Every structure is written in C-alpha cells, then in structure tokens.
Amino acid sequence: MFDLNMKILVVDDFSTMRKIVKNVLKQLGYNNIEEAEDGAQAYTKLKNNTFNFVVSDWNMPNMDGLDMLKKVRSDPELKDLPVLMVTAEAEKDKVVTAIKAGVNNYIVKPFTAETLKQKMEQIFERLNKS
Amino acid sequence: MSDEMEEIIQDFIIETQEILDALDEKFVDLEKDRSNQDLLNEIFRSIHTLKGASGFLGYNQLVELTHTAENILKKLKDGILQVTPHIMDVILDSVDLMKLLLEHIKEKDGKEEDLNSIVSKLQAIEKGESTDPGDGARTEDGPPAEEEKPVPGQTKETETITPDENSQASPQKESNTEQEPSGDPPEKEKVHVEQTLRVDIERLDNVLNLVGELVLGRNRLMKITSNLETRHPEDHETSMLSETTAFLSIITTDLQIAVMKTRMQPMKKVFNKFPRMVRDLARSRGKEVELIISGEETEVDKSVIENIADPLVHLVRNALDHGIELPEERQSAGKPAQGTVKFSASQEGNNIVIEIEDNGRGMDPDIIRQKAVEKEIITQPEAMTLSGKEVLDLLFTPGFSTANEITDISGRGVGMDVVKTNISKLNGTIEILTEKGKGSRFIIRFPLTLAIIQTLMVEAAEEVYAIPLGAVLETVRVTAQDIHTVNSQEVIQLRGEVLPIIRLAKLFGTSPPMAPVTLYVVVATANDKKFGLAVDRLKGQEEAVIKAVEGNLVNLNDTNIIAGATIAGDGRVVLIIDVSIIMESLATGTLTYA
Numbered sequence: 001m002f003d004l005n006m007k008i009l010v011v012d013d014f015s016t017m018r019k020i021v022k023n024v025l026k027q028l029g030y031n032n033i034e035e036a037e038d039g040a041q042a043y044t045k046l047k048n049n050t051f052n053f054v055v056s057d058w059n060m061p062n063m064d065g066l067d068m069l070k071k072v073r074s075d076p077e078l079k080d081l082p083v084l085m086v087t088a089e090a091e092k093d094k095v096v097t098a099i100k101a102g103v104n105n106y107i108v109k110p111f112t113a114e115t116l117k118q119k120m121e122q123i124f125e126r127l128n129k130s
Numbered sequence: 131m132s133d134e135m136e137e138i139i140q141d142f143i144i145e146t147q148e149i150l151d152a153l154d155e156k157f158v159d160l161e162k163d164r165s166n167q168d169l170l171n172e173i174f175r176s177i178h179t180l181k182g183a184s185g186f187l188g189y190n191q192l193v194e195l196t197h198t199a200e201n202i203l204k205k206l207k208d209g210i211l212q213v214t215p216h217i218m219d220v221i222l223d224s225v226d227l228m229k230l231l232l233e234h235i236k237e238k239d240g241k242e243e244d245l246n247s248i249v250s251k252l253q254a255i256e257k258g259e260s261t262d263p264g265d266g267a268r269t270e271d272g273p274p275a276e277e278e279k280p281v282p283g284q285t286k287e288t289e290t291i292t293p294d295e296n297s298q299a300s301p302q303k304e305s306n307t308e309q310e311p312s313g314d315p316p317e318k319e320k321v322h323v324e325q326t327l328r329v330d331i332e333r334l335d336n337v338l339n340l341v342g343e344l345v346l347g348r349n350r351l352m353k354i355t356s357n358l359e360t361r362h363p364e365d366h367e368t369s370m371l372s373e374t375t376a377f378l379s380i381i382t383t384d385l386q387i388a389v390m391k392t393r394m395q396p397m398k399k400v401f402n403k404f405p406r407m408v409r410d411l412a413r414s415r416g417k418e419v420e421l422i423i424s425g426e427e428t429e430v431d432k433s434v435i436e437n438i439a440d441p442l443v444h445l446v447r448n449a450l451d452h453g454i455e456l457p458e459e460r461q462s463a464g465k466p467a468q469g470t471v472k473f474s475a476s477q478e479g480n481n482i483v484i485e486i487e488d489n490g491r492g493m494d495p496d497i498i499r500q501k502a503v504e505k506e507i508i509t510q511p512e513a514m515t516l517s518g519k520e521v522l523d524l525l526f527t528p529g530f531s532t533a534n535e536i537t538d539i540s541g542r543g544v545g546m547d548v549v550k551t552n553i554s555k556l557n558g559t560i561e562i563l564t565e566k567g568k569g570s571r572f573i574i575r576f577p578l579t580l581a582i583i584q585t586l587m588v589e590a591a592e593e594v595y596a597i598p599l600g601a602v603l604e605t606v607r608v609t610a611q612d613i614h615t616v617n618s619q620e621v622i623q624l625r626g627e628v629l630p631i632i633r634l635a636k637l638f639g640t641s642p643p644m645a646p647v648t649l650y651v652v653v654a655t656a657n658d659k660k661f662g663l664a665v666d667r668l669k670g671q672e673e674a675v676i677k678a679v680e681g682n683l684v685n686l687n688d689t690n691i692i693a694g695a696t697i698a699g700d701g702r703v704v705l706i707i708d709v710s711i712i713m714e715s716l717a718t719g720t721l722t723y724a
C-alpha cells in the first residue's frame with residue numbers, strides 16, 4: 001500500500017518512548033527509522049536529510065512538537081512533510097491548535113500498532129487524493 | 131515476553147528512576163522558589179512523560195497516579211493553584227509511591243499499592259479543597275478515600291478526529307495566537323547531544339576482573355624480567371625484554387585507570403536524595419534547616435555509591451534529630467533559628483573525603499560517658515579515664531544510642547556501629563569532631579579504588595603477607611632486646627613514645643624456626659591510633675589486586691583480619707592484612723593470639 005522503506009523520524013524526549021514508537025512501527029514493517037530528542041534536534045535532522053514521515057511527541061524541552069510543526073510548515077522545503085502528533089489524551093483545544101498549525105493527524109497514547117496503521121493510512125490516503 | 135519488550139522495560143525502569151530522582155530535587159527547589167515557571171514546566175513535563183510511557187507498557191497504577199498528580203501540576207503551572215507546603219507534601223508522597231510502584235515493576239512481583247488515600251488527597255487539592263493544616267505539621271491520615279478511580283487514557287484510543295482538508299493543504303504560518311500556555315522556555319536548557327552508551331554492569335565488572343588478572347600477569351613478568359636482568363645483564367634480548375616489559379607495564383596501568391573510570395559515578399547520585407530528605411525531616415520535626423552541598427561532581431567507584439548511601443542517611447538523620455536544635459532553642463542560645471547541614475565530597479590524593487557538618491548542639495562527652503555506663507558498656511572508673519576522643523569512639527559501640535527516646539528518625543535499631551561497619555567495608559575510616567553547643571563534623575575517608583591497592587609485602591615465619599600501604603606510617607628495625615613487656619603486652623619505645631607490638635606470625639599461629647635477633651616493626655595506623663606489626667623481613671612495595679577470600683581464615687573475636695588475598699609477582703598467593711580490625715581488637719583489649 002505504501003512504501004515500507006520510507007524514512008521516518010520519531011521525536012520524543014523520553015528515550016523509552018522513542019523505543020516504544022519505533023517498536024510499533026517495526027511491527028508494521030517499517031525499518032528505516034531515526035530518532036530525535038526534541039523539536040530543535042528534529043528540525044535540524046529534517047533539514048539535513050530527506051524524511052518521508054514524522055511521528056512527534058508534543059511536550060518536549062527546547063522546542064515542543066507544536067513549535068516544530070509550525071517551523072516545518074513555514075519552511076518551503078518541508079511544508080508538505082506529513083506529521084503525526086502524539087498526545088497524552090484527547091485534549092480538544094490542543095488538538096484544534098495542532099490542526100490549525102497544519103498537523104496531518106494525531107494519535108492518543110497509548111496506542112496499538114493497529115491504531116497507528118489506521119492513522120497513517122488516513123494521512124497517506126488524503127495526501128494521495130490531493 | 132519478547133527480547134525487545136524486555137529491553138524497553140529495562141530502559142523504562144532506568145529512565146524512570148532517573149526522572150523520579152531528579153524530581154525530588156526539583157520539588158525542593160520549587161518550594162524555595164514557588165513561582166518558578168520554568169521549574170514547574172519541567173516537573174509537569176517529567177510527570178507527563180512518565181504517564182505516557184506507563185500507559186504503553188500497561189502499568190495502570192502508575193498511569194493513575196501520574197495522571198492525578200499531573201492534573202494538580204497543570205493547575206500549578208497555569209496559576210490556578212499556588213504551591214503550598216501541604217500541596218508539596220502530598221505531591222512528594224505521590225512521587226514516593228511512584229518509586230514504590232517502579233520497584234514492583236523492577237522486581238516483577240506483580241504487587242499493587244493502595245492508591246485510594248493518596249489519589250483522594252490529590253483530588254481534594256485539585257478541587258481546591260486544600261486541607262492545609264498550616265502549622266507545618268504533616269497530615270498523616272488523609273480524609274477517607276473516595277472510591278472514584280479514573281482510568282485515564284485507557285479507552286480513548288479509538289477516538290479519531292479528521293483534520294479538515296483546508297488547514298492541512300495550506301499550512302498557515304502564524305494563524306493561531308492561542309499558543310499553549312506552557313510555552314517552553316526557548317534555549318533555557320543547553321542542547322546536549324549525549325554520546326553515551328548504557329552498558330550492563332556485569333560486563334564492566336568482567337573487564338575489571340580481566341584487568342586485575344592482567345596486572346597480576348604484568349607483576350609476574352616484571353619479577354621474571356628483573357631476575358633475568360641480574361642473571362644475564364649483558365644480554366641484548368634481556369634489555370629488549372625489560373624495555374618491552376616496562377612499556378607493557380605503563381599500558382597496563384593506563385588501562386587499569388581507564389577501566390576504573392568507566393565505573394566512576396559522581397557523588398551527585400547519592401547527594402541527590404538529601405535535599406528532599408532534609409526537607410521532610412526538618413518539616414516533620416518542626417526544625418528549620420538549610421542544606422549546603424558541595425563537591426557533588428566528585429567521582430567515586432560505583433560500589434562506593436551503592437554502599438555509602440546508607441551510612442550517610444544515618445548521619446543525616448542523626449544531624450537532624452540530635453544535632454540541630456528547635457528554632458526557639460537555637461535562638462535562646464544566640465544562634466540563628468535556621469540550622470545548617472553541610473555536605474561535601476572531595477578527592478585528596480588517592481582518597482575520597484566526605485564530610486557532614488552541622489551547627490547544632492554538638493555532643494557532650496559527659497553525657498556519652500554517663501550513657502555508656504548506664505548501658506554497661508564501660509564501668510564508672512573506666513569512664514573517667516577515657517580521653518575525649520576515646521569517649522567519641524564509644525558511639526561506634528554496638529547498641530549505643532544517645533537518643534533519650536526512640537524517634538521515627540533515629541533509633542531504628544541501626545546505630546553508629548552499623549555506619550562504621552559499612553564504611554569499613556569500603557576500606558574507609560570515620561572520624562568525629564564535635565564541640566558542645568557549636569556542632570559536629572563527621573569525616574569519612576576511603577580509597578579511590580577498592581579493587582587494586584598498593585601494599586607493603588612483609589615476611590613472617592617464612593610466610594609472605596601484604597599490608598595496605600595506606601595504613602603504614604613507617605618501618606623501623608629493632609633487636610629482640612628493644613622489646614619490653616608491659617602488662618603482658620609487648621611494646622617498643624619509638625622516639626619516646628610507647629608503641630604496642632603485635633607479632634604477625636603469632637597472629638597466624640605460626641612460629642619461626644628460631645627466634646630472630648633483629649625484627650622489623652611496621653608502624654601501622656587506623657582510626658588515628660598506632661601500633662606496630664613485628665615481622666621478620668620487609669620485601670618491598672607491590673600493587674595488589676584484591677581477591678575475596680571465602681570464610682574466616684583467622685579469627686579475632688569472630689572478625690576476619692584478612693582483607694583478601696592477592697597473587698604476588700613471584701606467583702605466590704599472599705594474604706592481605708586488615709589493619710583496622712587488629713587495631714580494634716587491640717584497643718578493646720580482646721586481642722588474643724591464635
């Protein structure tokens with residue numbers, strides 16, 4: 001359906017969480033995964049390499065997920081990069097903020113491989129349509 | 131369970147431990163600086179992160195607790211609630227409970243904790259029903275628990291929202307002004323790219339053991355090389371061999387230091403827990419205490435970190451319980467109401483020195499004498515003859531405690547004797563300095579490394595023994611006539627000072643074929659006292675890799691005077707003598723020869 005070799009960036013300040021997300025992605029067959037500790041590090045990585053997809057935490061030191069998203073969207077090179085935001089729970093106002101800032105979808109912790117797959121399918125279906 | 135899951139859980143445990151340890155300190159800082167928004171954000175983020183990861187791993191109790199605590203932290207962060215001592219108490223209690231839950235995860239014991247009481251306390255605070263007693267006393271029993279368990283984040287994963295096509299297709303630059311209130315402070319924390327690798331401690335221990343073996347091999351090689359040098363001094367091959375051996379020796383020493391360093395950790399790891407502890411103790415005892423920590427970056431071996439914590443905890447408890455007075459008492463004595471406890475760590479040569487100092491009431495030698503007599507540790511006449519220093523040594527006697535009543539802080543059955551035993555295990559010493567009315571100071575010293583030490587090799591009755599060089603003051607040569615017997619104790623006179631002598635051979639129940647005419651006395655020191663170990667010959671200095679010896683080989687009042695064994699350069703197995711134990715037996719007059 002979509003490319004299992006696509007390059008994914010997992011952004012979270014808690015290394016255990018990065019491992020967990022990576023593990024879930026691996027269950028779905030993705031193996032080309034890199035990590036970043038916060039939004040600032042993620043942005044640098046995104047600028048220096050070509051990534052196809054970003055899974056980012058929201059609450060992080062230095063630069064949080066929302067600020068990173070805004071920076072990505074305002075960058076001509078990165079503006080179309082699909083970003084999936086991970087939140088702790090469905091805080092509606094937060095989600096609205098993220099959508100306004102141009103997030104492609106969001107997912108609530110904890111999630112299963114199946115849920116992640118659905119979210120990713122939704123994102124890429126919409127991208128393919130447009 | 132899959133290996134990957136197991137690895138993730140192990141990482142979770144380590145990382146969570148770090149977060150929780152750091153939280154204590156952050157909370158104590160927050161109490162001093164209650165409106166510090168950065169700190170509040172950091173604390174909130176830590177708890178929030180913990181909740182997220184716990185949810186993934188199915189640690190529901192941890193999720194419940196972090197979720198409830200997070201709600202309060204959010205209100206604090208957003209300025210809806212203000213930090214009060216009561217709120218701090220409850221949140222700190224919940225952090226303690228998180229540690230306990232983590233312990234269960236670590237032990238895989240499947241145990242659960244009763245969260246009702248703490249959760250209802252947290253919820254009461256969240257609803258603004260703060261029952262702050264105000265007067266500084268801790269509330270031990272909360273209001274009866276309301277049975278209402280939220281299961282956050284558990285059932286929500288199917289919830290989906292579809293971002294509308296427009297906003298996603300055309301990214302807006304600065305469309306929203308309602309930025310998250312937390313608004314992380316930019317550039318506040320330094321961006322650190324950590325180049326670290328977590329390594330199983332067993333692997334490091336294995337490397338250390340191998341280096342130990344290498345040192346032994348190097349020592350043997352050096353011995354053989356020096357033998358060859360005496361036998362074939364002109365041989366070209368011999369000089370090449372000694373050159374190579376010298377090179378190998380330097381590399382081995384460097385390697386040894388490098389491996390030691392991999393096991394070194396900053397004292398911060400131990401000192402970390404004290405701000406919180408001092409705060410809690412001071413609050414529960416109604417005392418005002420300032421804690422000053424210095425030298426927390428001093429690095430010590432991992433085994434020291436593991437074993438020094440308990441003795442330090444005990445000393446801190448003592449300082450808070452017996453040392454620092456109540457504010458009124460301090461003021462009437464002309465001192466500031468707030469007492470001070472100072473912690474410091476530093477490196478002096480090959481030793482690490484840790485000091486704990488308080489400016490409390492100090493110790494009264496007369497009260498210690500009286501207690502010791504009451505507890506029948508010494509007799510009244512004995513008590514009167516003891517010097518100030520000897521009186522302080524009584525504190526280390528098993529069963530001695532100066533507390534008039536048993537409190538929840540001190541007097542839990544572990545006394546200063548346990549402190550001393552633990553420090554001795556690290557080959558360390560403890561010294562007490564105290565002045566009545568002014569305060570007390572405890573000085574702990576122990577060697578930088580535990581595995582490899584410099585020793586003086588001696589021979590007694592044709593057996594070779596190693597004496598740790600750190601305990602050796604000097605060596606003197608004496609003749610049999612110089613040794614006198616006073617009160618059935620052999621002594622020599624050393625520059626006008628009378629020095630008790632122990633014959634090493636006799637200690638081990640061996641005797642020389644004929645009584646030697648000249649002897650060597652190794653003047654050894656432990657706990658600021660001196661004695662002489664009489665031996666037949668001095669063999670020189672050698673680096674010894676300590677190997678543990680199973681069982682008690684030689685008993686002195688059921689204590690093992692063997693600190694371990696090593697393999698000397700000539701391949702012989704050599705016992706390492708524990709000087710402090712001999713000194714103790716000598717001091718208590720219980721020394722008997724085998």
